[in-house]
Amino acid sequence: MKILLLDGSPKAQHSASAHYLRAMEAFLGGQQTLLWRDARSFDGAAVARDLLDQDALVIAFPLYVDGIPSHLLVFLEAMEKSLKEHQAAARVYVLCNAGFFEARQTRLALEMMKIWCEKSGLAWGKAIGIGAGGMALAAPIGSGPFAKLGKELQTLAGLVLAGQSDHDCFVEPDFPRFLYKTIAHFSWRSQARKNGLSGKALHRRHSYVPPARHAPAQAPSNP
Ligand SMILES: Cc1cc2nc3c(=O)[nH]c(=O)nc-3n(C[C@H](O)[C@H](O)[C@H](O)COP(=O)(O)O)c2cc1C
Incomplete structure (x- = not known):
């Protein structure tokens, strides 16, 4: 299988x-x-050509501003353009990981991916939305807080090999949410300090100043 x-x-x-x-x-x-x-380094149209003789496409990406990172969006648009000319039979499986603990935060990005599949003439396989995504780098997938994620990825692999589809699912680590948030805040503050910023700088807000309006036209005065 390819x-x-x-x-x-x-x-x-x-x-x-x-x-x-x-x-x-x-x-x-x-x-x-x-x-x-x-x-990052490949061309979307070239990868669309690579896809023509593949059975499945597994895409993993991070959630950016509740959506798809801009470089990936441009890449997918180039793929879509090429796939409209050359039909591919690959089924698509998606892994979207978020910084937020709540995996459901990824649902809009997954909807966007479904629309891309439809427009590109590709069949939807299944998606997994993953909360606290970066945390998985800290421990092996399949054990401890990531035992459930390991099972879901294994199920996904089975579907890929069988060429089947299933409903999407959302997975979070088996880890207290408040502790995840505390560790994340600690890590951001320490990264800020390493980059010469105070912890307060993380909370700085820039107030929006609307552009100056043109003065309304003066009504003609009655003679
Ligand atoms: C520019 C930017 C925007 C992000 N937007 C979101 C967001 O809207 N929601 C969220 O949960 N995480 C957001 N994140 C966090 C990433 O999704 C998270 O760190 C992810 O684990 C990164 O995955 P990667 O290591 O595969 O790139 C954002 C990160 C960056 C750099």
Whole structure:
């Protein structure tokens, strides 16, 4: 079976998306022909051509502003344009990971991916929305807080190999939400300090100043 794995994170290193794809690679087993691509350094139209003889496409990406990162959007648009000319038979499976603890935060981005599939003439397989996505880099997938995620990825791999679809699901680590938030805040403050900023700078707000309006035209005065 031929499977294209697409890393949709802009990060070349330490990306959660690449981490999930590597886990998928392990669950898919060594007998498949896997093709790795990323949306940072590859051209969308070229990857669309690569997809023509693949059975499945597995895309992993981070949630950005409740949607798809802009570089990935441009990449997907180029793929879509090419796929409208050359029909591909691959089924699409999506992993979207969010910084928020709540996995359902990814639902709008997953809807966007479904629309992209429809417009590109590709069949939807299944999506997994992952909350507290970056945390998975800290522990092995399949055990501890990520036991459930491991099971879901294994199920997904089974669907990919069988060429089947299933309903989407949302997974969060088995870890207290308040503790995740406390650790995240601590880590942001420490990163801010390393970059020469105070903790207060993280809360700074820039007030929006609307552009000056043109003065309304003066009504003609009665003679
Ligand atoms: C510019 C930017 C926008 C983001 N927007 C969101 C968001 O809207 N919701 C959210 O839950 N996480 C958001 N995040 C956090 C990322 O989704 C999160 O860190 C993710 O684990 C990164 O995955 P990656 O390592 O695969 O790139 C944002 C991160 C960045 C850099």
